[in-house]
Amino acid sequence: xSSTVIRSVSPAVxxxxxxxxxxxxxxRRLRRTTRRHRLRAFALTLPLLAFILLFFALPLVDMMAxxxxxxxxxxxxxxxxxxxxxxxxxxxxxxxxxxxxxxxILERQEDGSLGSLALQLNxxxxxxxxxxxxxxxxxxxxxxxxxxxxxxxxxxxxHRQWGEQDFWSTLKIMGNSFTLRHYLAxxxxxxxxxxxxxxxxxxxQVHVMLFGRTLWASALIVVLTLLLGFPIxxxxxxxxxxxxxxxxxxxxxxxxTALLVRTAAWIVLLQQQGVLNDLLVALGLVADxxxxxxMHNMTGTIVAMTHIMLPFMVLPLYSVMKSIPPVHMRxxxxxxxxxxxxxxxxxxxxxxxGIAAGCILVFILCIGxxxxxxxxxxxTGQFISSFVAYHIQQSLNWGLAAALSGVxxxxxxxLYTLYSRLFGGDSIRLG
Amino acid sequence: xxxxxxxxxxxYRAWRTFYRAFCxxxxxxxxxxxxxxxxxxFNAQPxxxxxxxxxxxxxxxxxxxxxxxxxxxxxxxxxxxxxxxIAFASTLLSVVLGTLAAxxxxxxxxxxxxxxxxxxxxxxxxxxxVVAAGTYFFYSQIGLAQTLPGIIxxxxxxxxxxxxxxxxxxxxxFDRGLLRxxxxxxxxxxxxxxxxxxxxxxxxxxxxxxxxxxxxxxEPVIALFLAGFDQRTVPIQMWSGIREQLSPDILxxxxxxxxxxxxxxxxAEALRRRSERLRGGQ
Numbered sequence: 001x002s003s004t005v006i007r008s009v010s011p012a013v014x015x016x017x018x019x020x021x022x023x024x025x026x027x028r029r030l031r032r033t034t035r036r037h038r039l040r041a042f043a044l045t046l047p048l049l050a051f052i053l054l055f056f057a058l059p060l061v062d063m064m065a066x067x068x069x070x071x072x073x074x075x076x077x078x079x080x081x082x083x084x085x086x087x088x089x090x091x092x093x094x095x096x097x098x099x100x101x102x103x104x105i106l107e108r109q110e111d112g113s114l115g116s117l118a119l120q121l122n123x124x125x126x127x128x129x130x131x132x133x134x135x136x137x138x139x140x141x142x143x144x145x146x147x148x149x150x151x152x153x154x155x156x157x158x159h160r161q162w163g164e165q166d167f168w169s170t171l172k173i174m175g176n177s178f179t180l181r182h183y184l185a186x187x188x189x190x191x192x193x194x195x196x197x198x199x200x201x202x203x204x205q206v207h208v209m210l211f212g213r214t215l216w217a218s219a220l221i222v223v224l225t226l227l228l229g230f231p232i233x234x235x236x237x238x239x240x241x242x243x244x245x246x247x248x249x250x251x252x253x254x255x256x257t258a259l260l261v262r263t264a265a266w267i268v269l270l271q272q273q274g275v276l277n278d279l280l281v282a283l284g285l286v287a288d289x290x291x292x293x294x295m296h297n298m299t300g301t302i303v304a305m306t307h308i309m310l311p312f313m314v315l316p317l318y319s320v321m322k323s324i325p326p327v328h329m330r331x332x333x334x335x336x337x338x339x340x341x342x343x344x345x346x347x348x349x350x351x352x353x354g355i356a357a358g359c360i361l362v363f364i365l366c367i368g369x370x371x372x373x374x375x376x377x378x379x380t381g382q383f384i385s386s387f388v389a390y391h392i393q394q395s396l397n398w399g400l401a402a403a404l405s406g407v408x409x410x411x412x413x414x415l416y417t418l419y420s421r422l423f424g425g426d427s428i429r430l431g
Numbered sequence: 432x433x434x435x436x437x438x439x440x441x442x443y444r445a446w447r448t449f450y451r452a453f454c455x456x457x458x459x460x461x462x463x464x465x466x467x468x469x470x471x472x473f474n475a476q477p478x479x480x481x482x483x484x485x486x487x488x489x490x491x492x493x494x495x496x497x498x499x500x501x502x503x504x505x506x507x508x509x510x511x512x513x514x515x516x517i518a519f520a521s522t523l524l525s526v527v528l529g530t531l532a533a534x535x536x537x538x539x540x541x542x543x544x545x546x547x548x549x550x551x552x553x554x555x556x557x558x559x560x561v562v563a564a565g566t567y568f569f570y571s572q573i574g575l576a577q578t579l580p581g582i583i584x585x586x587x588x589x590x591x592x593x594x595x596x597x598x599x600x601x602x603x604x605f606d607r608g609l610l611r612x613x614x615x616x617x618x619x620x621x622x623x624x625x626x627x628x629x630x631x632x633x634x635x636x637x638x639x640x641x642x643x644x645x646x647x648x649x650e651p652v653i654a655l656f657l658a659g660f661d662q663r664t665v666p667i668q669m670w671s672g673i674r675e676q677l678s679p680d681i682l683x684x685x686x687x688x689x690x691x692x693x694x695x696x697x698x699a700e701a702l703r704r705r706s707e708r709l710r711g712g713q
Contacts, residue, residue, distance in 0.1 A: 047528055
């Protein structure tokens with residue numbers, strides 16, 4: 001309120017103030033007050049902004065940087081990497097590279113960082129860990145080649161992979177601190193011995209399939225929640241207020257119940273010795289030895305996720321439907337439209353923002369969902385998120401985990417931007 | 432409605448019956464997990480399904496043994512204690528940061544309102560697994576991983592947007608003339624806040640706080656990455672309970688959590704109606 005008053009007054013002040021010193025000081029004071037108000041408003045948001053920048057934005061930026069920039073090989077084998085810079089993937093690298101890597105392996109063995117380097121290389125070259133550790137051991141016995149022999153012969157005699165171009169190519173590629181290799185790995189590609197981008201072998205192909213599965217399963221969950229959610233949102237919105245509020249609680253209670261409680265409940269319901277199978281057996285619909293497998297597969301994930309996501313679909317739909325005046329349908333009926341036609345021509349178009357909000361919200365939430373697929377999905381019902389967790393906690397390939405997270409993040413942000421362009425930013429509201 | 436429309440004939444009525452039956456089924460689907468888990472938590476046997484004794488309502492089919500085990504298990508007690516500490520601390524932080532920011536964002540003078548709002552709401556949009564990965568990498572570097580403060584900070588990020596949303600909503604009906612009235616009577620901005628603004632936006636602060644509390648108390652993903660053994664929370668304890676040895680004490684914990692969510696939901700609903708009434712009255 002006050003701002004509009006001040007803004008509408010200020011142009012008038014500007015027009016008249018040129019001549020009189022009194023007016024000009026008034027104008028200055030007004031400007032100063034406005035600036036103070038602006039500063040004060042901004043200062044109130046400052047603690048939260050600083051908090052978010054430090055503990056949220058910075059970690060995400062750091063993670064994205066980690067997916068592009070990986071200086072660890074360059075830092076542990078600086079000389080080798082420098083020598084390899086002039087080598088263009090033609091045949092084997094020069095003797096200088098063999099000499100440098102021999103020296104640096106011994107140094108790293110000394111300062112204890114060889115183990116982490118071995119782990120690193122192992123992410124890209126199967127067996128690199130054994131190779132490095134065995135080389136270090138061999139070099140302890142004979143640290144330099146005999147007279148008339150070369151470093152190349154020494155290393156190749158310890159492990160034949162030192163005589164293979166593949167190994168050196170990978171080492172050179174990993175020596176690049178700025179790299180796309182984590183993103184290539186995220187899409188099941190890699191650099192080959194000649195530095196060209198090629199597909200990984202079949203047995204290593206897993207991420208693209210998981211991205212695809214995550215996307216289609218999320219889309220299926222969106223469709224299911226819409227099919228289940230639309231009727232009940234309509235039902236709740238068009239019930240008398242007292243009934244409607246009670247029914248709304250049926251939607252809100254699962255929404256407020258802990259995620260793990262709901263997931264545990266679905267395990268209890270779906271497992272082979274679980275409640276639903278017992279019921280089916282008791283009713284004679286299913287033989288005791290042919291109990292249905294409804295869990296540890298995609299069925300389990302879809303059922304449990306549909307349940308968990310349903311409130312996120314119903315609530316935006318409900319709030320939009322609540323705002324559609326009932327007179328519209330009555331007007332359509334009085335003009336002779338049968339109920340179905342009136343519904344499709346008059347009611348449905350008005351629910352579009354709710355449908356869009358619900359669908360995009362459910363889809364976005366599904367794409368990064370971790371807990372439920374991990375617990376009820378078994379091997380075939382996992383989402384891509386489980387591989388983020390796997391690379392962070394088990395394979396310790398953090399660069400790849402960061403790249404996978406980066407892909408998820410960019411997908412979600414793109415979808416969200418698209419959505420807010422199309423439908424305006426603040427229609428996503430919870431509760 | 433159905434009486435008015437009865438002249439549309441049989442097929443319409445058949446459709447209506449079908450539609451109602453469908454809705455009832457969806458409500459059952461929504462409530463089924465909760466309805467199944469509560470009685471099973473009183474199972475006298477270590478099974479995850481209804482025993483014959485339970486179905487025939489014999490007294491010895493039911494017991495409180497899983498509740499006893501829950502409360503005597505040191506891991507569960509550690510987890511409950513941690514969850515309570517983390518949830519209260521992050522709620523407090525969320526309320527302070529979120530309320531201040533909401534006051535700023537609701538001011539008509541606020542510069543860069545749009546960008547600041549989207550930045551503040553960003554933690555709601557970014558998937559939890561991505562937040563978990565990012566915070567795990569970064570907090571490890573600054574010594575916050577495997578500490579309670581680390582989890583508290585991360586949960587505050589998730590809770591604050593809700594406080595900002597609910598407080599901004601209560602402030603949208605706020606008459607800023609009251610601020611000028613208080614100032615003209617000689618009150619300092621701080622005094623004005625506590626005497627004039629605070630009582631009016633209290634319902635918004637409370638419901639935001641409830642959201643923040645529930646979010647933190649139920650949050651498994653970030654906690655799973657940031658917590659070491661000593662920082663395990665209730666969701667982590669349930670997660671490892673489900674993964675490792677499926678024991679019915681999980682159902683007892685789940686039932687207690689359901690009771691907690693019912694209480695919080697009823698409080699939130701009461702607050703929402705109250706503030707709706709207040710705003711409607713003006």
